[in-house]
Amino acid sequence: MTADDRQPVRIRYAPSPTGPQHIGGIRSALFGWLFARRHGGQFILRIEDTDQKRSVPGSIEMIQDAFDWLGMDIDEGPRQGGPYGPYIQSQRLELYQTWAHWLVEKGQAYKCFATAEELAQMREAGSGYDRRYRDLDPATAKRLESQGQDYVIRFKMPLTGKTSGYDMIRGEVTFDNEQLQDTVLLKSDGFPTYHLAHIVDDHHMKISHITRAVEWLPSFPLHLKIWEALGWEKPHFAHLPVLLNPNGKGKLSKRKERFAAADGTSVPVLVHEFIDAGYLPAAVLNFLTNIGWNFGDDREVFSLSEAIERFDLTDVNPANSAYPIAKLHWLNGQYIQSADVDHLAGLLKPVLQSAGYEVDDARLRRVVPILQVRLKTLNDVIAMAGFFFDEWDCFAAPPTEILFQKKMDGRATKQVLEASIPLIESLADFGHERQYAAFKDLAKKIGYKNGQVFGTLRAAVTGQRVSPPTFETMEILGKAESIRRIKLACDSLE
RNA sequence: GGCCCCUUCGUCUAGCGGCCUAGGAUGCCACCCUUUCAAGGUGGAGACACGGGUUCGAGUCCCGUAGGGGCUACCA
Numbered sequence: 271m272t273a274d275d276r277q278p279v280r281i282r283y284a285p286s287p288t289g290p291q292h293i294g295g296i297r298s299a300l301f302g303w304l305f306a307r308r309h310g311g312q313f314i315l316r317i318e319d320t321d322q323k324r325s326v327p328g329s330i331e332m333i334q335d336a337f338d339w340l341g342m343d344i345d346e347g348p349r350q351g352g353p354y355g356p357y358i359q360s361q362r363l364e365l366y367q368t369w370a371h372w373l374v375e376k377g378q379a380y381k382c383f384a385t386a387e388e389l390a391q392m393r394e395a396g397s398g399y400d401r402r403y404r405d406l407d408p409a410t411a412k413r414l415e416s417q418g419q420d421y422v423i424r425f426k427m428p429l430t431g432k433t434s435g436y437d438m439i440r441g442e443v444t445f446d447n448e449q450l451q452d453t454v455l456l457k458s459d460g461f462p463t464y465h466l467a468h469i470v471d472d473h474h475m476k477i478s479h480i481t482r483a484v485e486w487l488p489s490f491p492l493h494l495k496i497w498e499a500l501g502w503e504k505p506h507f508a509h510l511p512v513l514l515n516p517n518g519k520g521k522l523s524k525r526k527e528r529f530a531a532a533d534g535t536s537v538p539v540l541v542h543e544f545i546d547a548g549y550l551p552a553a554v555l556n557f558l559t560n561i562g563w564n565f566g567d568d569r570e571v572f573s574l575s576e577a578i579e580r581f582d583l584t585d586v587n588p589a590n591s592a593y594p595i596a597k598l599h600w601l602n603g604q605y606i607q608s609a610d611v612d613h614l615a616g617l618l619k620p621v622l623q624s625a626g627y628e629v630d631d632a633r634l635r636r637v638v639p640i641l642q643v644r645l646k647t648l649n650d651v652i653a654m655a656g657f658f659f660d661e662w663d664c665f666a667a668p669p670t671e672i673l674f675q676k677k678m679d680g681r682a683t684k685q686v687l688e689a690s691i692p693l694i695e696s697l698a699d700f701g702h703e704r705q706y707a708a709f710k711d712l713a714k715k716i717g718y719k720n721g722q723v724f725g726t727l728r729a730a731v732t733g734q735r736v737s738p739p740t741f742e743t744m745e746i747l748g749k750a751e752s753i754r755r756i757k758l759a760c761d762s763l764e
Numbered sequence: 765g766g767c768c769c770c771u772u773c774g775u776c777u778a779g780c781g782g783c784c785u786a787g788g789a790u791g792c793c794a795c796c797c798u799u800u801c802a803a804g805g806u807g808g809a810g811a812c813a814c815g816g817g818u819u820c821g822a823g824u825c826c827c828g829u830a831g832g833g834g835c836u837a838c839c840a
Contacts, residue, residue: 443768449766590832596775596790600791724799
């Protein structure tokens with residue numbers, strides 16, 4: 271099915287403002303967003319804050335910031351405004367109340383005066399709400415109301431028959447009406463429940479396709495009946511599969527923050543955690559798009575705009591997926607590898623700075639190319655190349671366990687280092703290729719393997735066993751600094 | 765418990781009755797390249813949950829079983 275029968279395509283992401291933006295919500299939003307963009311439609315952000323108890327101040331900003339970081343532009347919402355606002359449900363209360371009472375007048379819903387105690391008793395009895403106020407005579411209802419008795423408005427669900435609806439991802443889905451309860455539409459505090467609010471809003475905001483997580487599938491028939499009772503034309507529906515924990519057990523959305531997987535890897539779940547971990551937005555988007563949907567042509571790496579050209583909700587895999595976090599690590603490396611040097615330098619700079627380094631732009635620009643192929647996340651730059659940005663004056667000779675290479679002791683190490691100094695001094699051209707050739711000759715001359723000589727130099731000059739290529743590194747450090755460090759190492763061996 | 769959804773390599777997936785001796789990716793292993801680590805190259809192990817049908821023919825359609833996920837609130 272295409273959206274051609276419903277123009278324009280209007281999709282909304284409708285989170286509750288309960289805290290930082292979770293990656294699971296982004297995945298659902300992304301599929302809707304891709305669909306909207308594919309069809310030249312609009313993407314709307316609507317805040318569903320009808321549960322006051324759960325609302326967390328600042329959530330809206332966090333949600334918007336997350337979309338900004340990812341580059342998923344929003345056409346209408348609390349920040350951007352739009353012709354169908356306000357886009358925050360708590361500012362639309364009268365609308366829901368009006369329609370709830372309209373349904374009561376039409377006999378499609380009713381006031382229920384059950385107290386919390388009554389409800390608790392019924393719950394203990396095990397069968398849920400028993401519809402005891404469904405057929406209350408109007409006189410009694412009026413009396414209770416005039417006595418100031420609190421009530422909710424419940425939907426009159428058909429007691430028999432079946433309801434089926436079409437889901438774009440799974441096709442026809444059928445339910446027995448008797449399974450459904452007389453769900454609350456309007457709470458006693460005057461706030462609507464999700465069931466009423468989203469329908470009223472989706473209708474008034476002219477939403478063409480309702481895209482939402484699969485946990486809404488059980489209430490799909492209820493919603494269909496409410497749409498019918500309201501007499502409104504129904505949108506299309508797509509119930510999106512959800513992300514499961516990496517081991518495939520349990521919903522990922524239950525994790526409220528970063529956690530350690532069974533193999534010890536750290537698993538981010540909040541958008542700001544992806545930022546903190548040094549992932550690139552393009553990689554995260556590519557990663558998410560590859561779960562439950564695939565680009566085709568056996569391609570795993572593709573841009574957002576390429577995905578937009580091909581995406582269709584009907585192609586989404588209906589099965590939930592374990593969260594393949596290891597793939598993000600790889601994908602992020604791919605994106606870093608192919609990133610533009612200046613762009614990457616711009617991303618690396620704040621990472622270095624927040625780790626306490628003073629960053630010289632020119633030096634960073636020289637370091638990035640030799641780093642690019644070995645970074646998986648932006649944060650890897652600290653361990654791999656932080657030494658470039660340390661105070662050089664503070665550089666100290668590394669301990670012997672780093673300095674000594676295979677089958678080498680202090681004497682051998684010293685021999686190599688001492689031989690290196692005059693060699694470096696003699697090089698008019700200090701480019702890494704020239705160094706490579708010169709040190710290869712040196713190794714041969716003094717009877718050591720290339721790896722031993724090169725490794726010794728690496729350790730002496732970087733203080734690390736793992737680093738960017740030795741000669742490229744020395745080239746950037748410069749002749750004088752390289753020699754100074756080698757001498758330092760040499761002296762430490764006396 | 766009841767209802768609904770789902771089920772291809774460890775994981776993400778391709779597959780919409782014959783193109784499948786099941787393809788790609790990741791992860792893992794080996795080898796090559798090699799100044800470490802990567803990257804890159806080559807190769808390897810690795811799956812149609814099970815049982816019945818339907819059909820000339822089933823990973824692909826149907827039923828059942830098992831397993832997984834979800835819903836069952838005056839939460840969304």
